[in-house]
Amino acid sequence: MYVVMGASGNTGHIVANNLLSRGHKVRVIGRNSAHLQPLAAKGAETFIADACDPSPLVKAFDGAEGAYVMVPPNIASNDPLGHYNRVSDAIAAAVKKSAVKNVVALSSIGADLSSGNGPVLGLHNLEQKLNQIGSANVLYLRAGYFMENTLPQVNAIRHMGGVAGPIRPDLKLPMIATRDIGSAATDALLHPATHGKQARELLGQRDLSYNEVASIIGKAIGRPDLRYVQVADEQLRPALVQMGMSEAMANLLLEMAGALNAGKMRALEPRTSQNTTPTNFETFVAETFVPAYQHAAAAA
Numbered sequence: 220m221y222v223v224m225g226a227s228g229n230t231g232h233i234v235a236n237n238l239l240s241r242g243h244k245v246r247v248i249g250r251n252s253a254h255l256q257p258l259a260a261k262g263a264e265t266f267i268a269d270a271c272d273p274s275p276l277v278k279a280f281d282g283a284e285g286a287y288v289m290v291p292p293n294i295a296s297n298d299p300l301g302h303y304n305r306v307s308d309a310i311a312a313a314v315k316k317s318a319v320k321n322v323v324a325l326s327s328i329g330a331d332l333s334s335g336n337g338p339v340l341g342l343h344n345l346e347q348k349l350n351q352i353g354s355a356n357v358l359y360l361r362a363g364y365f366m367e368n369t370l371p372q373v374n375a376i377r378h379m380g381g382v383a384g385p386i387r388p389d390l391k392l393p394m395i396a397t398r399d400i401g402s403a404a405t406d407a408l409l410h411p412a413t414h415g416k417q418a419r420e421l422l423g424q425r426d427l428s429y430n431e432v433a434s435i436i437g438k439a440i441g442r443p444d445l446r447y448v449q450v451a452d453e454q455l456r457p458a459l460v461q462m463g464m465s466e467a468m469a470n471l472l473l474e475m476a477g478a479l480n481a482g483k484m485r486a487l488e489p490r491t492s493q494n495t496t497p498t499n500f501e502t503f504v505a506e507t508f509v510p511a512y513q514h515a516a517a518a519a
């Protein structure tokens with residue numbers, strides 16, 4: 220039996236669906252039973268738990284031969300790093316007390332850094348805590364920049380007429396579709412090859428700059444003149460708060476952007492067939508971004 224955290228989220232639902240489709244027993248963990256019902260309908264056992272509470276997580280992990288673990292985001296938290304640490308403490312306790320042997324943990328490029336990496340510091344701390352558990356084999360999937368991070372550009376394009384953000388326009392980022400992370404995590408659970416603790420980067424199909432992102436999106440939505448504009452932190456911070464982020468979370472995201480811009484936070488592995496994933500940005504835009512853009516336009 221496999222346990223999947225964040226089973227209604229971008230990566231967790233891929234892991235859970237993949238395991239179920241291959242005939243495996245799956246226990247899915249989430250805070251909202253309604254969100255887990257599609258997986259329950261496919262045969263998953265549902266387990267309702269707060270990821271910050273170690274006691275139910277220990278029970279959820281009981282009897283598992285493998286577990287996919289991640290920190291569910293809480294962008295409205297006034298103490299986002301505290302949230303990360305509470306969840307990582309609970310995960311570490313569950314892994315240790317349940318004695319699950321094989322763990323795949325969602326991490327990020329930049330998790331090698333112990334400071335200056337924004338919210339990724341929370342993933343650095345998760346890795347450090349799991350490193351202390353000698354009984355578990357743990358694979359850290361250090362993923363690149365999520366393609367889904369571009370979805371807020373739907374509103375930027377509609378209201379500002381362009382793509383905007385804190386990243387340098389020419390900075391090449393390893394961009395990855397979250398479904399490819401879920402696929403890699405599934406394979407790692409079903410074919411565990413990690414003995415002890417190991418980090419593996421996932422770098423997407425290719426590196427892209429935000430200039431290229433704007434060009435690809437523009438062509439797909441019929442606006443070939445679409446451009447990207449880098450926005451200063453002091454201008455972007457109130458916009459992020461207006462979107463629903465706490466000021467503390469907005470500050471962490473801007474710190475992360477600064478680390479990326481400075482080259483401090485970056486992929487450590489050269490690109491290979493092992494860390495390159497199949498979904499290109501053009502496919503993501505066609506299948507995910509364009510429908511979101513059209514839906515927003517229709518709802519206006």
